């Protein structure tokens with residue numbers, strides 16, 4: 001049985017809790033945005049048939065092959081071990097009139113931006129039976145906000161490229177804290193979202209962060 005004193009403390013902290021609910025209505029919130037963008041090309045995970053390497057790299061080189069009015073387009077990737085070339089299918093037997101001429105120019109120009117865009121499309125990896133490793137090939141650009149007065153920051157995360165990233169890693173990079181600190185913030189209820197904060201995400205989501213532990217936690 002709790003003592004009279006501890007029951008009194010419980011009653012007091014419940015009152016404090018009520019006050020906190022009231023003060024929540026006037027808490028300062030500020031909204032900000034993170035942009036997730038590619039800083040390079042992902043490694044292409046695929047076993048080489050000539051050496052022991054399982055990593056290929058694309059450098060933005062395309063190969064366009066015309067067979068009458070039909071075009072095939074491949075993205076070239078080289079084995080990181082022996083340099084053997086692999087062709088990743090981009091377009092297969094597509095009528096030349098069905099391709100936007102400006103897109104065709106970009107294939108011929110070996111456009112690096114187009115390469116990044118194509119590699120971020122899960123359909124290309126699926127079609128070619130490869131997995132992509134984006135580690136070290138992305139960054140977060142944060143909007144500068146005056147957050148010094150804010151109790152809660154609402155952060156919307158927008159993916160400029162659909163780069164699949166572990167959510168904990170993304171939050172850790174964006175908030176500049178360790179991944180275990182991110183997990184602690186979630187466990188403490190200071191970081192929350194309608195979106196699942198585990199696993200991998202490549203789509204926009206938002207979350208909220210309470211900057212300081214609530215008063216009754218500090219007591």
Ligand SMILES: [Zn+2]
Nearest residue numbers: 048051079082
């Ligand atoms: Zn090789």
